[in-house]
Structure formats: structure tokens, C-alpha cells
Amino acid sequence: MKTERTTKLASAEKRSVSPMEREHALHLLRSMIRIRRFEAKCAELYSAMKIRGFLHLYDGEEAVAVGVMEALTPEDAVVATYREHGHALMRGISAGAILAEMYGKQEGCSRGRGGSMHLFDDKTRFYGGNAIVGGGIPIALGLALADKMQNKPRVTCCFFGDGAAAEGEFHECLNLAVLWQLPVFFVCENNLYAMGTAIRYSHSVTDLARRAASYGLTTAAVDAMDVQAVEAAAEEAAVFVRSGKGPYFLECRTYRFRAHSMFDPELYRTKAEVEEWKKRCPILTFSRKCLSDGIMSDADIGEIEREAALEINEAVAYAEACTLEPVEDLTRFVYSEGRPA
Amino acid sequence: MSNGMEHMRKLTYREAVREAMRDALRKDERVFLMGEDVGRYGGCFAVSKGLIEEFGPERIRDTPLCESTFVGAGIGAALGGMRPIVEIMTVNFSLLAADQILNNTATYLHMSGGLFNVPLIIRMATGGGRQLAAQHSHCLSGWYAHIPGIKVLTPATVEDARGMLWTALDDPDPVLIFENSGLYNMEGFLPIDAGPVDIDSARVRRAGKDLTIISYSASLFKALDAAETLSKEGIEAEVIDLRTLRPLDERTFLDSAARTHRVLIVDEGWRSGSISAEVSARIMEKAFFELDAAVERICSAEVPMPYAKHLEEAALPRMEKIIEVVRKMVRSHG
Numbered sequence: 176m177k178t179e180r181t182t183k184l185a186s187a188e189k190r191s192v193s194p195m196e197r198e199h200a201l202h203l204l205r206s207m208i209r210i211r212r213f214e215a216k217c218a219e220l221y222s223a224m225k226i227r228g229f230l231h232l233y234d235g236e237e238a239v240a241v242g243v244m245e246a247l248t249p250e251d252a253v254v255a256t257y258r259e260h261g262h263a264l265m266r267g268i269s270a271g272a273i274l275a276e277m278y279g280k281q282e283g284c285s286r287g288r289g290g291s292m293h294l295f296d297d298k299t300r301f302y303g304g305n306a307i308v309g310g311g312i313p314i315a316l317g318l319a320l321a322d323k324m325q326n327k328p329r330v331t332c333c334f335f336g337d338g339a340a341a342e343g344e345f346h347e348c349l350n351l352a353v354l355w356q357l358p359v360f361f362v363c364e365n366n367l368y369a370m371g372t373a374i375r376y377s378h379s380v381t382d383l384a385r386r387a388a389s390y391g392l393t394t395a396a397v398d399a400m401d402v403q404a405v406e407a408a409a410e411e412a413a414v415f416v417r418s419g420k421g422p423y424f425l426e427c428r429t430y431r432f433r434a435h436s437m438f439d440p441e442l443y444r445t446k447a448e449v450e451e452w453k454k455r456c457p458i459l460t461f462s463r464k465c466l467s468d469g470i471m472s473d474a475d476i477g478e479i480e481r482e483a484a485l486e487i488n489e490a491v492a493y494a495e496a497c498t499l500e501p502v503e504d505l506t507r508f509v510y511s512e513g514r515p516a
Numbered sequence: 517m518s519n520g521m522e523h524m525r526k527l528t529y530r531e532a533v534r535e536a537m538r539d540a541l542r543k544d545e546r547v548f549l550m551g552e553d554v555g556r557y558g559g560c561f562a563v564s565k566g567l568i569e570e571f572g573p574e575r576i577r578d579t580p581l582c583e584s585t586f587v588g589a590g591i592g593a594a595l596g597g598m599r600p601i602v603e604i605m606t607v608n609f610s611l612l613a614a615d616q617i618l619n620n621t622a623t624y625l626h627m628s629g630g631l632f633n634v635p636l637i638i639r640m641a642t643g644g645g646r647q648l649a650a651q652h653s654h655c656l657s658g659w660y661a662h663i664p665g666i667k668v669l670t671p672a673t674v675e676d677a678r679g680m681l682w683t684a685l686d687d688p689d690p691v692l693i694f695e696n697s698g699l700y701n702m703e704g705f706l707p708i709d710a711g712p713v714d715i716d717s718a719r720v721r722r723a724g725k726d727l728t729i730i731s732y733s734a735s736l737f738k739a740l741d742a743a744e745t746l747s748k749e750g751i752e753a754e755v756i757d758l759r760t761l762r763p764l765d766e767r768t769f770l771d772s773a774a775r776t777h778r779v780l781i782v783d784e785g786w787r788s789g790s791i792s793a794e795v796s797a798r799i800m801e802k803a804f805f806e807l808d809a810a811v812e813r814i815c816s817a818e819v820p821m822p823y824a825k826h827l828e829e830a831a832l833p834r835m836e837k838i839i840e841v842v843r844k845m846v847r848s849h850g
Contacts, residue, residue, distance in 0.1 A: 252596075254592075281629075283629070284629070285627060285628050285629040285631070286629025286630065287629070288626055288627055288628070288629045289627045289628065289629065293627045293628070295627070295628035295629065295631050295632060296631070297628075297631045297632065302592075302595060302632065303624075303627065303628065304627070305620070307615055307619050307620075310588070310615060310616070310619060310620060312585075312588070313584060313585045313586075313587070313588020313589050313591070313592065313616060314588050314589075314591050314592040314595070314620060315592060316585065316588065316589040316592055317588060317589035317590060317591055317592020317593040317594070317595065317596060317600075318592040318593070318595060318596045319592070319596075320589055320592065320593050320596070320598075321592065321593040321594075321595070321596025321597050321598045322596060324548065324574065324593075324598060325596075325597060325598070331592075343582075343584065344582075344584050344585055344588070347580070347582035347584065347585035348585050350580060350582070351579070351580060351582065351585055351586070351589070354580065507630065508625050508626040508628075508629060508630040509625070509626055509664045509665050510625070510665070510667075510688075510689050511625065511633045511688035511689050512630075
């Protein structure tokens, strides 16, 4: 097991910045800001009763989805959890299709059949959106098994939280993935709480990377408030898995700024704790570092904010204009249509 | 004179399932089998015996004891372009994978708005009668039939044991196949050129005019045996094999009810909330005015299966009971 890694924060000295480095930094920051602003809009639309059901927001954890997705190719597969708006956006599902889904519209990425917790997309191989904690992990194994049996050098990237690491399926899956040397990239988003239960109340060993290592697979832990650290760790993991060396477990140590869902009064943690973590906000720290390094300017960040606002406003307008599926179609998609005779 | 038998061959139900899998493995490289002890052990009911020698451990995959994970992996493999056959030792163990079966297998197509179908087959042994007590003997196929999104097959004959698996493998959606463990040693005849059979219709296994007995899986043979005895008394029972519990082919049994006007349902499941309750309700809803008598049911007693032989026998539907109920139904009315 590797030790925790972080990238160095803001050095005072200015250095020369290549256009590529600048472009990439802008891309990372833009990606995180897109997610943050998208989630803020979702919260607003929830309050406005435009979105219903359960809504789980990703604020604070953006560096995980952004950093990890950088390491994947379009051929790879993604299995995510019910807190997956950020992953879906990063995978390339449009904000409009995601928002339309939450509006329950038939132009939504799951035709309005799934909602916030069940975003799907075949073009980007995005296999949900799973609202049973740990329930997506076996599916990721199967996708990887299919690739291995068909000699396709692809990676299946499976996101889950610290809560899932207490589920039996998590342990079954690590065992089987190692046993069968399956190309799965396990990404544990450890935000320290399984809904409202702190990790110390649900795990006998709270160092999840260490626990995972007991199954005999390569593991690492990363400070997931640092997008560049996540990106570097994910790159290493994806290269490892893609090269056929078996599964890889990356624990992303992060924190959720908002409540678990819109129904959560947050009785289980103090405001002071949340405020303390907000000082490590991945957007704040990364933008501060980029400014300090001279990689970007306040004007660049202003431009990113404008772009994000425009994209989200367009997505809202799109979702509003989308249509409801006719009730006559209610029982469609229970079985495949056009089954061979 | 030919009696047609020269084109037939004799084999057991177990061999029929094995042949179906062997043929599928030979003709489609996407097909593979996985489950507990399916390979080196040969299957806990010896159904997959010999397959690992022919197809190797990559396609006849022994799994650790982790039902939820290997069923879920079956879903993923199906999504990834394979045609997995997952074997679960018994229906009772399938409950360890109930989350994957109900929350993922049955929902994926719908939850994704039609994007992701799951062509997965899950086979499992079911049924009582072998003194295996309360954690290995239950008949829960009717219970699974409650779930939209999956298909539930209950092959009773060697022809169906072989042919339904073929058709199921061509189905784009998840199919659960329940093999009653009491049938594995049963012998039957199969045409030499037997091929696939449909998986969405019931069959009239014996024609009769006085009463309809509806059954499925191993109970079918109790119904057929009862019908033979009753025939000697001048009572001609029509016997229907449901074959598939979801989707339920109601046309076949509604038509039969309209011919005979009396219906008895024999179901190895528990009575409350059973498939027999569903069949009975549909007859009441759609053939009420065809009936000369109330629909009757013979189900398993509502107890966890006891170990002692005499108690287990008393808990399961019995041929003698079928005969007794039929006599009463036919003689006490019009």
C-alpha cells in the first residue's frame, strides 16, 4: 500500500506556465465549478418543487469525479452511486439531459424513469446511478469480467462510498476481483459519513485502503480535496488496471459539505466541523493555487463562472421545455421491445 | 408399423439441462456458466458434470460462496456483451442474491429508460420432498413471479428442461429457471431432433372434459397420476402445465375453464399470496360465469418444511388429496 499523497500548494514564486498546463488547469477548475453550480441549481429547483424524490448533492467531493474521469477513456465503463450528478456530467452526459431526467421528462437521460439517483447513458457507458449501497459493485465486476473474457483492454471504474465498505458485497467483490484478476478500478469516496453515521461508528478499521489491501490488491489513498492529487493517483490506477495487472483500489478522502439529502437536518455533525472542511474546498484551494502560480487570473475564473452559469441556465430552459412521457407508455421498458420471435 | 419411438431417445431431466447448456456453450462463445461448485465438483446436483472438461474453467466458472456478487456479476457480464448462465444451488440461497435479482436484474431496463437490457439466465433448484428441511426445500418460484421485469420458467418435462433454456438464451431480458430437484432423475423421451420450445405459453398435458387441474413443475406429475386414476372412475380431468409463471399465459387456462367449468389448482408453494391465488383470481375475474363450482386449491401447508418424512409428505400436495378433492368437486355439483 502506498502512502497518502498530496500536491504542493501555492508556492510564492511565479514560474513559467506552458499553454497546455494552463489549459489543463482551466479545464480542471471549470469542471469542478460546473458541478458545484449545477448542484446549487438542483437544490434551488428542489426547493421550487421542480425536482422531487431524493436528491443527493456532491458539493465538496468534486475533485473525485473530476480527477478520476481524467484517467478514463471513452471505451471504459462507469458504475456510480446515487450521488452521481458530478460523475454523469464529467462522463459527458449533458446538463440538460440530466436536469430533464430530474424533471421527470422523457428527454431525460433515463426517460424520466430513473430520476436523480438513476442516471444512465449507453453512449458513454454510464451504467447508473445505483441507489442500493454497494449494489453496483458486483455489476462493475461483471462488466470487467465480460471485457476480460472478450480480450478488451478496458477499465470498469466503480464508485462507491465509505458506507458501502461495510456491506457484504464490497468484501465479496474485492475477493472475487482479485481472485479472477478483473480490470476494475475501485474508487471509494470516503466522505466520512454513511448518511449520518460517522465512519468511527461503522467500521472496526477506519483506514479503508488498509482494509482493502488485506484482499491482496494494490491500494492507495489520496487527499481528495486536491484535484491534481486525485488525477495523478487515478492515472496511475487506470494504467495499472488497463495493463492487465488486476484490480486497483483508490480511497479518495473527501468531505460532503451539504446534507446527505434534502431531508437531512444534519444532527450528527457540528457546523464547526463543516466550516473547517470548507477551508479545504477543492475549488477554493485549487483556484487559489492557480492564481498564486500565475497559471490563471481572476478574469479567467470569472469567465469560467459565466460559462457555467450560461450552461446551467440553458439546461434549465431545456428541461422546462422537455415533454412528459404519455401515461399510455407506463408499462414500457419492463421487457425489451421487438423481441425476436 | 412405426410407433414413432425410433425417432425418440430416453434421457433424464438432469441430462436434458446439461445438454441444453452444452449445446449453448458450443454454438455461442458468449455463453458461460458460473456458480458454486459448477466446475470441479460437477454441480451440487451434478447437472454440469463433465462440462469443465470440455469447456475449461474460464467458461465453467467456480465462484466463491457469494450469491449476491456472482448474480450481480452475471448482470454486468450480460451488459458487457456476454450470455451468462448463473447457477444458484437452491432457491433458498437465492435469497442472498435477492437484492441483485429484484433491485438490479428486474429494474435495469426500466430504470435506464430502455437503454440497458440484461440478457441473463439464473438457474436454481427448488422444491421439497427430499427431507432437506426448512432451508433447502421451499418452492418460491411463485414468489419470484410477483416481480415485473424478469421471466419465471418452471420446466417440468425433459423437453422443456432442454428446450426452454435454448429459448431463454435468445431472450433479451433476464430469465429465472426453476428446476425442481425431485425431477433431476426423472426419465423422459425426447425427439432426436428436439429443438427450442417457447417460453411464454401453458400446455394442455392431458385433455379432459369434466374438470381442469392447473399445475406446474413437479406437482404436474401428481396431477397427471391423479387424472389417470380418476379416469378409471369415469372422471376425465384436463391437466394444464403452466410452464411459465411470468408472463402468465391465462388464455390457455381460461379456455380450459370455459370447457370444463370446474378448476382445481395444485401448487407446491404456500397458499397465501401464491401463484395459485393469482390464477384463481384471474379465473374469477375473467371466467366467473363459466364456472359451475368455486375454484379449489391444493397447496403446501403453511409451515416451514419439516424434516421428518411423514410430516414433509403431509406438508406437500399429494396425489391422494388431488383425487379426493376432484371427486368431491365433480360429484357435489350439477
